Amino acid sequence: MNAHISVTAPEPGTAPVLEMIKVGVEFGVGRDWVPAAKNLSYSIRRGQILAVVGESGSGKSASSMAILDLLPRNSRVTGSIKLDGEELRGLTSGHMRQVRGAKVAAIFQEPMTALNPVFTIGFQIVETLRVHTGMRPIDARVRAIELLTMVELPDPEKAYNSYPHQLSGGQRQRAMIAQALSCDPMLLIADEPTTALDVTVQAEILELLRDLRDNLNSAVLLITHDMGVVADLADDIVVMKDGEIVEAGEVHQIFSAPKHPYTRALLAAVPRLGFGFGPDDATGAIDVSAALMKALEQGPVTTTDRTTRTDRPVSPDGALRMDDISVEFGQRRKIKAFKAVDRVSLSISPGEVLGLVGESGSGKTTVGRAAVGLQPISEGSLIVTGRDISHASSKDLRGLRRRVGIVFQDPSSSLNPRLSIGDSIGEPLKLAGEARGKALGLRVEELLDSVQLPRSYRNRYPHELSGGQKQRVGIARALSLSPLLLVADEPTSALDVSVQATVLTLLKELQERMKFACLFISHDLAVIDIMADRIAVMHKGRIVETGSRDDVLRAPANPYTQRLIAAIPVPDPDAQRDRRQLRLALMRTAVD
Amino acid sequence: MFISTPHVKRLAMAGAIAGVASLFLAGCTTTDDLETPAESGGTVRIAEVNELSSFNTGTADGNVDINNQLDYFTQGDFFHLDDTASLVYDEGFGTVELLSEDPLSVKYTVNDDVVWSDGESIDADDMLLGWAAQSGYFDDADAEATVGTTYFSPAGSTTGLDQMAFPEVGDDGKSITVTYSGPYADWTLFSPMSVPAHVLAEQAGFEPDGMIAILEAATEGNVDAPVETNADLRAVADFWNNGYATSSLPSDSSLYLSSGPFVVSSWDPAQSVTLSVNDTYTGDLSPVGIDQIVVRFIGDANAQVQALQNGEVDIINPQASADTLSSLEALTGVKVLTGDTGSYDHVDLNFAAGGVFADANVREAFLKTIPREQILDAIIRPLDPEAELLNSQIFFPGVNGYDEATSTNGSDAYDTVDISGATALLAGATPTVRLAYSNANTNRVDAFLAIQASAAEAGFIVVDGGLPADQWGDALALPETWDAFIFGWSTVGAGVLGVPQLFDSASDSNFGGFSDPAADALMDQLLATTDADTQVELQVGVEKALWAGGFGLPMYILPGVIAFGPNVDGIEYSPWQTGPIWNFWDWTMAA
């Protein structure tokens, strides 16, 4: 499948800005060359956004870095890369430097570390300008502030003089974009620009990139693994798997009629908001766009009635019962205590799955950790599986251990690298004195079966397993004492979308079989839509809306929920275009 | 390359102004060219281990070898000790007359033209002060110093000197006469000279010539009837005790006046002291053609050797070790003198009743096994090839009386190891001997190993009683913890006072508890005789008793090394404390 695919017939007079012909990238690992990308050929014209899509390890980043020749010393690039007709491979480092930053600019995934912490934003932008244009410092300063205004930073003057650590993630990404666009580059390489950002901030950045593409008419090479982003922004798509292009084509054609089985599987695995469990699960289907249109007409609903009431009386032996609990952090002298969770009330009855959704910093993880006793609460009452642990001493918490389990987010950090898989899973059993020696081995094998992992993995070590496999071990460990309440703190957000689907299905089956109550925490409403019976939306430490899955998705009352739903990109270009108009409409009316 | 725009003109002009301004400013801070000092005489540089710490060597703290050496250069005195530790009188300074034997009275007169370096003449009040400080005449404190006062704390012992009455001042004010209430053997070693009285008076807050008045006003100390402390004397004594201790050149030059050929001219703290010629000196003990003497403080023996090799010093007197000697001999143009020093190592036995050495035969057997020759070869001969066995407990080789003592005291029986004799004496017994020594001193460690090996052949079981540097001193004073002890004494070389102090059964320095009534009697008589020859006779008698009783065995005298570079000549070896500078007036700059 590696025939040279010219994406669209080049219109006369507009030679492609970037042309990759049979490009290959190999890395030196140990003593031999291991290919990261093989035989890549694609091209981008002015004003066109080409999305290179693929899962981690597919070589999409490596090939893009080859363009700027920024690969580390132990790498080798073959094939030809032409920029506006001029061959980049083989350029002397002097010429290459004139290309970097001037003709081709790049923005990266981690805004936190991409800017030099010891220089101000203004200095770094002026530096780029003066390297390429030789402007006088005062003119460069004016141009820099112009750029900062263009990327819609709230106060460009203040941003110019502030250091990177004084800006939020989204603002820093905007500063990165301003710096990249400072010399009107022909090509902008955006390597996972919004992956590290919250969905609402992601929507704004995508909006910004779309406006820039329209005004500056520069070509954009977008590298991402998120189909929603692709649908929202890209004109054409190239799908990569294990270093090769498996399919390429116009965005509508790929979304509506994917030809390659891998593309098809990839699109299917992407959770769609409102479609419940996959396209064929008709019962759960909700027309989210219709819901948003209705909400728009109603205008802002006072946030009192349905948003805070707990709709069902809960018997005391409910799995989890939180009444007005608050959690404060950092009670250090001068800095006043920061209220991470502010008077939250929640309840989960046995066997029920409550989805807790919110952006980063909304306090959802703190609530999850409080539920398992990891985080002491400052106010309110907290009853878990019938035991009041509001002001628990470590002794009462010990009793709670057998009734509660937790699954974490980052697979590489949730397992002790020094312990074998069997030991990690068996740890809670051993500590609770449930089983010893031979019996323990049997229980561990049962748990491995339940999470569909081969028994021979017992004496394997975490660094030998893939992300998905490690997450399954985490689940097995959490369920080893068959707890009454399982807290899942963003269990799949660190996984590739295909792996994510398998892990979610596994969790769903286990929940139905073992009937444990589950507090499922995520920032991705689509994932919550699949898993949860009821949904609670958190914003800035408060619960702004609770309700059953259908009520919240069909008729979101709270404006923040509405904006959250609207901001989630739909993996379908046309639907995503309508959704965008809805979101902008909602933004204008909603009051924050 | 240059920018030929208006910049250059502005630039050149600014550069010129800046240049001229700096030149002008710099000009007014120049120094006139230094006149080079008249380089007539030469400079001699001596290396010393310790740094100068006091200008009054009379005090207990000040009595350190470096201070004594500076004193030797800068202070004139009635006499000094030569390399055979015998007295040499300096007529140029003053005269000492023995007026009468019984009662013992001596007259000290200072020559007329002898003055301190500030022009003030040296006279009776200086000598009175010296006498008062050394005799302890005014002290009336008892042993535990609970009641009464002790004014001066002199370096030497006051026993004997406290028999002097208040001296009569000569009418010309340049002489004093002292009379002792009883006979005192070492009267010849007493010199009334100390720090200048007029300076001390001023420093203590009195009139420069008020010293005599203060001393006469104070009453003689009487231990039984301690009297209220005399304030004036207290002030004078305090300054005498502490006023001269310093770690840099005092601003008031009167604190380091000189009455000798040299005077301290500069002191670079922690580095060196420079002495230049004292113009007011009238004596004849100044070296020809030497203007300056520099004493450099170099603590490390090896550093001294390398400094000499590198020409940074002329004379060094380092702590001798085999390798120092061999490395010195390897240097070109460097002359090396070796010889004895004033200290010797010896083995003393413990006579305590019930101890292993209570029995005379065991004592003799053990002494016979001590391999003195082998120890000499191993430790001393590499340092001083001509070293000989020390065969006298009292006398030093070269001092008058040594030959007579060694030929008569029966020490020849121990010249060679006699294992068979020893085993015979032991008659099959295998006594265990706790042999103690300081394990920080490599010589004594090696001596112990040699004795242990040799004594074992005769049947002795010698237990290693080695103790660290800070513990062996205490153990010495607790005889019950050891049977035999290797340690060393260092002697001033002259005077007989030391003999009873070591061997009299009543003395606390006689650690082994040796007691021989006949020897005690001889020693009492010795203290009373002032005639040199009879003193020797008496000491030879004590010597015989010691060897007969098996007191112990002297082993070796610590060797000394003096080395000097090509710049200076006339240096001769002396074993005593003054070391290489004892005849500094004979030095001459080499060609």
Next chain:
Amino acid sequence: MTQVLETEKKSEQVGHSQARLIFGRFVEHKIALVSILIVAFITVLSWSVVGVGSIPGWWHLTYNQLNPLIDGGRPTMSVVPQWLGGEGVFLGEHPFGQDRIGKDYFAMTMRGIQNSLTVMFIVGILATVIGTVIGAVAGYYRGVIDAILMRFTDLIIIIPVIVIGALVGSIASTLGGAIDGPVILGILLGLFTWTTLARLVRGEFFTLREREFVEAARVAGASDARIIFKHILPNAIGVVIVAATLLMAGAILLEVALGFLGLGVRPPDVSLGRLISDNQSSFAHRPWLFWWPGLFIITLALCINFIGDGLRDAFDPRQRRFRPRRQKKVLK
């Protein structure tokens, strides 16, 4: 940005534990391997020559035995074999020569090495244990406990180590020679040199205690002690071992320096530093007295430093030097 490819190994063989992996990387570090062999050889040599406690060594002379001086104490060993013009390879009566009074210098040097190694191992073990415990507790509990422990560490840092060396003499004798000098010196130094290690371990615990597997262990009901010693410490062991090797290298140099200043190990026992300071002036005439101890000190310290360097690379491999095989096979 090091792009290390995450190749998914699905091979069935029994799991490689982290320790096996580290050992694999360590073996690659040639110099560190050679260093371990050298240190092991020297240790075995010194203990076998001098003997342990009552068991005598294979070398017939003891370190404080006086022997007659042979040919001015020149070393009798020669290594140049006959066919190269030397006198053949043999040890002779005194391979390293003799000191000035005839004590066998080979035995003395070996005894000196034995003492240095004793001090090194004791300091290494004692300081590592104390440092790790204090670092772990301070790092894990933070807050008040951390402040107190760190102030205590500052207190110990201020006290100059030289004074500790001076104490050995007096303590050795008060114990009446029950424990010999080097062991006491080792213990004393160990008590005062653990500070840097404690700081490193504390820093490591700060990061590791936030890791999710620690929280999982807490939820599973593990006690604090179990979390510290079963979960966090095994992951911090890399920092501990590397710091321990540096500590040991430092201990050797410290013992030797104390010996040079006349403190630390006292005669009749032997310290390499004291051997050099005693024979410092013999540099020109009897160089073997100066070179042998110096040579062994440097070799020991150098090897231990290299072992530390090898271990650090094994535990957190920065980008290894990439030497591609000559194009033999490119994985399809």
Next chain:
Amino acid sequence: MLSFIVRRVFVSALLLLGASFIMYILTALSGDPLEELRGSRDPNRAQLIQLRSDQLNLDVPAPLRYFGWLAGAAKCLIPMADSCDLGVNILNQPVTGLIPMALDSTIQLITGATLLAIVVGITIGIVSALRHNTGFDYSVTFIIFLLFSMPAFWIAVLLKEFLAIGFNDFLAQPVISLPAILGIAVVAGIIWQAMVAGPRRRRVIVFVISGLATTALLVFFNLSDWFRNPGLGAVMIAVSAFGVAVLVTGLIAGFKDRRAMTTALINAGLAVIAYFTLQNLFDMSSWATISILAVATLVVGLASGWLVGGDDRAVSMRIGAITAVLSGGLLLIDRFMQSWALYSADRAIGGRPIATVGSSTPTLDGDIWIMGIDTFTHFLLPTISLTLISLAGYTRYVRSGMLDVLDQDYIRTARAKGLDERTVIVRHAFRNALIPLATLVAADIGAIIGGAIITEQVFAISGMGQLFIRSLSNVDPNPVMAYFVVVSIVALIANLIADLSYAALDPRVRTH
């Protein structure tokens, strides 16, 4: 910020008190002060022992003695009254007199060594970080480890034997034999080509050029009997001044910045002119003159930068100043060399200039050049031995710091912006690696004030180290405690400065 400092000082004071108590007990336990007296045969031995034990009041148990000492020391805290009573040592010398001199010679000894170690350490650290995993990196690591494991006194003795005595002997007839010249040339070539790295062809060229240059230089030394009367001479000064100008501009501003290059060349030119005009002024100048000239050179440097103007005025001024000062330094070195022959011919030196002991030649006096050379020859060896020891620490630290920083994302961003390698390294990477370095330097200075005990002993410079060792060996607590108090206070202040410098350098700490 103020509350942070106050709290920090308070805690340090408490620490000092606790540590001083432990220190006093340790010193008292470490031996018996009367040991020396016990062996003396003086007749009044018992009386002397009594006197000294009264002086050190040994009958009072150690802990109580500590409080006696503390009372005396506390009096130092009263600001105005200089009633500081730290007691007397066993020679009855007031301790307060001993400390200033010891501190002065220690400071004289270590300032040179620390500066040299920092500058050389940082350069080697950066170069070996940039040449990570190359031949150069491995050889530098090996040498560093070798220096790290060599005992201090061993280095000192070797230096004394070869560099002092060997060099002085060599001065007798200073001709380097031909094989020696070739050997040195080859070694120099190898070092330079390793530093440059890059493609094989370039390294061979560099090897040949540096080899030839070294041979020519050594031959010139032989012919001009350079070692006996050295001198740079006008040509050498001109060449090196312009070399400095080019190097400084290359490093700080990059060759492309023409204005900066112009400023540098102007200053180099001025230096050459000054060489000819100022010679006679030098002959009669005092230290005050030299300092005024130095200030003048600085002002000229800055002014020339400002006048050349252009956008980056600040950069040009900085380069102007640095070039002016460095080429001014060359003039001074040349002037010192001119007096070298006069210095070594002086009777006090006797043709053997390099000294092995002490910090000055007592009987020598001459103009500032002679005295300047004297200090140089005395401190050359100790400084080299101290630098070698602390060099290893700095190089390892800078190397690992740079390697960490070079892996950061913002370095990749800087490269993606099109900055040249030099700017990325100097402006972005080194600026960040500087932050932890500041804490290391401050902490190291705190430790080194304690006196390079061993170096001081071998070179017989009685600084703090010697004072400490001598007092400790005769178990004399007062000077030991005075040493301890001074060293700890300096160490604590150094740590405080380290933390403050951390805040100054890292904006994240400053503006959180």
